[in-house]
Amino acid sequence: MMESFWRVLLLQDHNTRVVMAGACLFGAAAGLAGTFLLLRKRSLLGDTLGHATLPGITLAFLLAETFGISPRSFLWLALGATISGVAGMGAVLLIRKTSRLKDDAALAIVLSVFFGAGIAMLSAIQQLPGGQAAGLERLIYGNPASMTSSDAWFVLLASLLVAGVCGFLFKEFTLLCFDESYALTAGWPVRPLDALLMGLVVLVTIVGLQTVGILLVVALLVIPPAAARFWSDDLRAMALVAAGAGGLSSLVGVVASALLPGLPTGALIVLSAALFFGVSLLVGKKRGLIIRHLLEREAARRLRREHVLRAIFECAEDMQPVVTLEQVLAKRPWKKNELRSEISQLTDDGLLTTEPSGASFQLNGRGDSEARRLVRNHRLWEIYLLNHADVAPARVDRDADLIEHVLDQRLVDELEDLLDEKARERLVPGNPEKKLP
Amino acid sequence: MIWTELDTWIVVTGALTAMACAVPGVFLLLNKQSMLGDAISHAVLPGLAIGFLVSGTRDPLPMLIGAVLAGLFTGVVSGVIERRGRVETGASLGVVFCSLFALGLILIRIAADHVDLDPGCVLYGALELAVIDSAPVPRIVWQSGAILFLNLALAAVFFKELQLAAFDPRFAKASGIPSGWIHQGLTIVTALTTVVAFESVGSILVIAMLIVPGATAMLLSRRVAGVLLWSLVVALCSAVLGHLLAISVGPAWLGWLTGHNDLGSLSSAGMMAASAGGIFFTFLAASRLVQRFLPSLQKRTL
Numbered sequence: 001m002m003e004s005f006w007r008v009l010l011l012q013d014h015n016t017r018v019v020m021a022g023a024c025l026f027g028a029a030a031g032l033a034g035t036f037l038l039l040r041k042r043s044l045l046g047d048t049l050g051h052a053t054l055p056g057i058t059l060a061f062l063l064a065e066t067f068g069i070s071p072r073s074f075l076w077l078a079l080g081a082t083i084s085g086v087a088g089m090g091a092v093l094l095i096r097k098t099s100r101l102k103d104d105a106a107l108a109i110v111l112s113v114f115f116g117a118g119i120a121m122l123s124a125i126q127q128l129p130g131g132q133a134a135g136l137e138r139l140i141y142g143n144p145a146s147m148t149s150s151d152a153w154f155v156l157l158a159s160l161l162v163a164g165v166c167g168f169l170f171k172e173f174t175l176l177c178f179d180e181s182y183a184l185t186a187g188w189p190v191r192p193l194d195a196l197l198m199g200l201v202v203l204v205t206i207v208g209l210q211t212v213g214i215l216l217v218v219a220l221l222v223i224p225p226a227a228a229r230f231w232s233d234d235l236r237a238m239a240l241v242a243a244g245a246g247g248l249s250s251l252v253g254v255v256a257s258a259l260l261p262g263l264p265t266g267a268l269i270v271l272s273a274a275l276f277f278g279v280s281l282l283v284g285k286k287r288g289l290i291i292r293h294l295l296e297r298e299a300a301r302r303l304r305r306e307h308v309l310r311a312i313f314e315c316a317e318d319m320q321p322v323v324t325l326e327q328v329l330a331k332r333p334w335k336k337n338e339l340r341s342e343i344s345q346l347t348d349d350g351l352l353t354t355e356p357s358g359a360s361f362q363l364n365g366r367g368d369s370e371a372r373r374l375v376r377n378h379r380l381w382e383i384y385l386l387n388h389a390d391v392a393p394a395r396v397d398r399d400a401d402l403i404e405h406v407l408d409q410r411l412v413d414e415l416e417d418l419l420d421e422k423a424r425e426r427l428v429p430g431n432p433e434k435k436l437p
Numbered sequence: 438m439i440w441t442e443l444d445t446w447i448v449v450t451g452a453l454t455a456m457a458c459a460v461p462g463v464f465l466l467l468n469k470q471s472m473l474g475d476a477i478s479h480a481v482l483p484g485l486a487i488g489f490l491v492s493g494t495r496d497p498l499p500m501l502i503g504a505v506l507a508g509l510f511t512g513v514v515s516g517v518i519e520r521r522g523r524v525e526t527g528a529s530l531g532v533v534f535c536s537l538f539a540l541g542l543i544l545i546r547i548a549a550d551h552v553d554l555d556p557g558c559v560l561y562g563a564l565e566l567a568v569i570d571s572a573p574v575p576r577i578v579w580q581s582g583a584i585l586f587l588n589l590a591l592a593a594v595f596f597k598e599l600q601l602a603a604f605d606p607r608f609a610k611a612s613g614i615p616s617g618w619i620h621q622g623l624t625i626v627t628a629l630t631t632v633v634a635f636e637s638v639g640s641i642l643v644i645a646m647l648i649v650p651g652a653t654a655m656l657l658s659r660r661v662a663g664v665l666l667w668s669l670v671v672a673l674c675s676a677v678l679g680h681l682l683a684i685s686v687g688p689a690w691l692g693w694l695t696g697h698n699d700l701g702s703l704s705s706a707g708m709m710a711a712s713a714g715g716i717f718f719t720f721l722a723a724s725r726l727v728q729r730f731l732p733s734l735q736k737r738t739l
Binding site: 038041042043044046047059062063065066091094095098099100101102104105107108109111112113114115116117118119120121122123124127128141215216218219222223225226229230262263264266267268269270271273274277281287289 | 466469470471472474475479518521522523524525527528529530531532535536538539540542543546547639641642644645647648649652655656683687688691694695696697700701703704706707708709710711713714717718721724725
């Protein structure tokens with residue numbers, strides 16, 4: 001086991017080298033092209049495209065003898081696949097243009113109808129003597145081990161072409177993905193660009209037939225880019241992550257299938273991509289579930305802390321500076337335990353001076369200026385809403401609560417300028433940072 | 438062309454299955470969930486395989502349960518990824534069904550020692566073999582008839598709810614119709630129909646019949662009830678036409694085109710799907726012509 005693992009990993013067989021290089025390049029190209037497809041919200045087009053290649057492949061297979069070509073030649077079958085893939089895409093566009101049917105319906109119609117026709121022709125091939133249909137199985141379920149050197153060269157060229165075009169037209173494709181109508185009005189050739197992008201997707205699909213097969217080619221167009229979305233908001237970084245993830249999953253899949261003979265390679269590649277997606281969904285740096293949960297908790301914590309400080313300040317403002325727990329409790333519908341723990345936290349942070357029993361406490365110097373800042377922002381905002389934003393007075397306190405936490409200093413200064421002197425004197429406590437009399 | 442009793446049963450089974458699929462398909466189409474059929478029919482594969490592995494037999498019940506659970510899993514998990522992970526609808530569906538399908542292919546290969554289950558059989562079905570039965574009416578006919586009856590009954594009972602949940606889910610919710618449950622129910626019915634049809638006709642006919650008859654009917658009627666009726670008619674016609682093409686015209690033309698003159702009949706399920714497509718594109722072209730040359734007619738029928 002160990003020995004064969006090293007044999008595979010150290011690329012000791014020529015065949016392994018070819019297969020690995022081919023699969024990796026395909027994975028990377030698919031990740032790259034899929035990124036734009038994902039952003040154009042057309043991920044499932046890859047699925048339709050993959051299925052739509054079947055009638056072309058089977059027809060090419062049946063016609064091979066007429067033209068005196070070996071029906072097993074990948075390039076000949078790829079030609080058939082390209083023609084019927086493009087026809088399928090044309091049919092999707094036609095349905096979308098000429099009827100009220102939605103995109104997803106057009107995709108499902110073309111997928112099932114083309115695949116059905118393909119299956120019908122496949123059943124004809126299965127009747128041919130000599131079990132020739134076996135040659136097509138590898139294109140339906142994918143079998144990179146059947147890749148020859150010339151196939152690998154084809155994959156290499158196609159992947160370089162995809163990478164080259166994506167790199168060269170990165171800005172144009174970005175514009176197409178994010179603001180198609182702007183691109184159109186600014187005079188960019190939107191239709192040709194769109195057609196070019198779809199052409200790249202067709203190319204990737206054809207290349208993928210041999211690696212992961214008709215049925216799963218969509219997986220590598222969808223999964224790596226969707227996973228990359230969790231790692232970065234920057235399109236350039238996202239495209240790189242998607243390409244890397246595609247390449248890496250193909251590598252892992254090929255290695256795994258070399259170690260676990262008998263299991264389908266295409267499926268193993270897709271499962272490694274799915275694993276990567278699962279990991280990204282959880283721990284992705286930008287949008288992963290864990291990081292988002294932590295950020296949300298942090299924000300909720302800050303919100304509660306600011307509410308407590310404000311409530312203590314308001315109690316102290318109405319009565320004497322020493323405030324009891326019950327007074328604060330009456331301000332808002334919070335839980336007693338929560339409030340108690342927040343107050344001890346504030347005491348530890350040096351914002352409150354608390355009696356040993358914990359029943360009463362007082363804002364100290366730092367706490368007072370922090371609370372003063374919060375209350376001031378809150379009231380400035382209230383005044384702004386009342387005087388300038390035409391919000392019903394009854395709703396002001398709630399709105400103010402929500403937005404005070406995001407007020408930044410510049411907006412506060414702006415509001416100060418906006419509001420008249422009288423209002424400021426009456427409702428707004430002095431700015432602790434400016435020495436007011 | 439020789440027409441035997443078996444041909445009759447193939448057409449009857451195909452037509453019953455096609456009509457059974459068309460009923461939930463219309464609502465999938467209205468909900469913009471057309472790709473769900475494709476997704477579920479890929480995703481049920483691991484469910485089938487696990488059903489086999491656990492029970493060790495080709496008993497239909499564990500298979501059915503496993504597959505329905507897998508179908509539900511697809512709907513729920515892709516929803517979670519979409520909302521919690523903020524991934525676009527199509528992509529989150531794609532991630533889930535591709536992963537499940539890959540898992541299914543591997544499980545089937547592992548299970549191959551214990552049970553004979555061929556992924557090809559799941560895809561293409563074996564309609565021609567399934568109708569061979571010693572009973573006067575093959576079991577498969579009863580089975581697809583039952584699922585058609587169930588789907589029609591459910592559609593009739595929940596017609597108002599399905600319609601509201603499709604067109605205005607918020608209003609539906611406000612008026613006390615649990616549109617979330619309606620959607621889940623639709624997913625379950627789709628999964629159930631898919632799984633029952635699998636054994637007999639293969640997934641490709643199911644995917645086609647979930648969407649194509651409904652889409653064709655949308656060109657012919659603007660009312661949901663009308664769309665439902667027309668979709669049943671289109672499903673029936675595609676089944677009949679498909680089988681005719683599969684046993685006579687298809688092999689003749691394909692043989693003439695490619696030089697293989699001794700072709701037998703083609704896969705009926707595949708041809709039924711293809712002829713549904715033929716019917717759809719014919720009506721699409723016709724509707725364009727009507728729009729162009731007879732706009733007055735269009736107001737009434739389209």
